Amino acid sequence: MLWQKSAGVDAIQSAQTRELVRDLSDTLAAFRETTGYGRGIAAPQIGVLKRVVFIRMQPVGFCAPLINPEIVWRSESTMELWDDCFSFPDLMVRVSRANQIKVDYQDDRGLKQTLEAEGDLSELLQHEIDHLDGILAVQRAISPQAFSTRAEWERALRR
Numbered sequence: 001m002l003w004q005k006s007a008g009v010d011a012i013q014s015a016q017t018r019e020l021v022r023d024l025s026d027t028l029a030a031f032r033e034t035t036g037y038g039r040g041i042a043a044p045q046i047g048v049l050k051r052v053v054f055i056r057m058q059p060v061g062f063c064a065p066l067i068n069p070e071i072v073w074r075s076e077s078t079m080e081l082w083d084d085c086f087s088f089p090d091l092m093v094r095v096s097r098a099n100q101i102k103v104d105y106q107d108d109r110g111l112k113q114t115l116e117a118e119g120d121l122s123e124l125l126q127h128e129i130d131h132l133d134g135i136l137a138v139q140r141a142i143s144p145q146a147f148s149t150r151a152e153w154e155r156a157l158r159r
Contacts, residue, residue, distance in 0.1 A: 002087060006042075006049045006132040008068050012110040017052070021065040021108060024054035031086060032056075038086060040124050042131035045087055053128040060121055069105035069129050072114075074098035081123060082153060083137045092153040093137045094146035097123045 009017055024041050032038040043052040056063045077099045082092045100118040103125055107113050117125055127137060141147065 001047060001049065002044055002131070002136060003134045004044070004049055005134045006044055006051045008051050009106075012067055012106055012108070017050075017067070018108070020048055020050060020052055021054060024052065024065065025056070028054055028056055028086075035089060037084070040128045041086055042128045044131050044134075051132045053125075053132065055121075055124065055128070057121060057124060062121060065108050066103065066105040066113075066115075066125075066128075067108065067110075069103050069125070069132070071101050071126065071129055072104050073102040075100040079119075079123065080142065082148070083123070083127060083140070084150065085127070085137050087136070088138075090150045091138075092148040092150055093141050094143070094148075095137055095140040096142055097126045097140075101125060103129070 011017060020043060023046060024043065027046055028038055028041045039057045040053060040055045043050045051068045052065060053069060054065050075098050078096050079099050080094060080096050083095045084092050099122060101122050103115045103117065105113055105115065
C-alpha cells in the first residue's frame with residue numbers, strides 16, 4: 001500500500017475525514033510516546049490512501065492536518081540529511097531535499113492555505129507528501145551506501 005498514490009479528499013468536513021485526522025494525531029502521539037521521536041505521519045502509513053498528513057513539530061510549534069497538500073515551489077538549493085520513517089523505524093536513509101518549499105493545502109475547515117517552509121519543516125513536509133505519492137525515503141537515497149540502522153546512526157553517524 002505504501003507504494004500507491006493517494007486519492008484527494010473531497011468531503012473535508014465529513015465525519016470520515018475528521019476520524020482520519022484524529023487517528024493520525026493519536027497514532028503519531030502514541031508512536032512519539034513509545035519511541036521518543038516522530039514529527040509527522042501520512043494517511044497511507046495507517047492504511048488509508050487519502051491525501052492527508054498530520055504534523056506535530058516542536059519547537060516550531062506547527063501542529064495541524066494538511067489535507068490535499070501539494071508542493072507548488074521548491075528552492076534550487078538543497079540539503080542532505082539522515083531521514084527516518086515511521087514505517088521503517090530502525091532504518092536511516094541519507095537523502096537530498098530542497099531547503100525551502102511552498103505547499104498549498106486545505107485545513108480541517110476546508111479553507112485553502114499556503115505554507116512556506118524551510119529547514120526541518122521543509123524536509124518533513126517533503127517526506128510526508130512523498131508518502132501521498134507512493135514514494136518512500138529509500139527511493140530518495142543519495143547512493144547505495146546511504147543506509148544505516150538507527151542504532152548505528154545513533155552510535156557513529158549522528159552529527
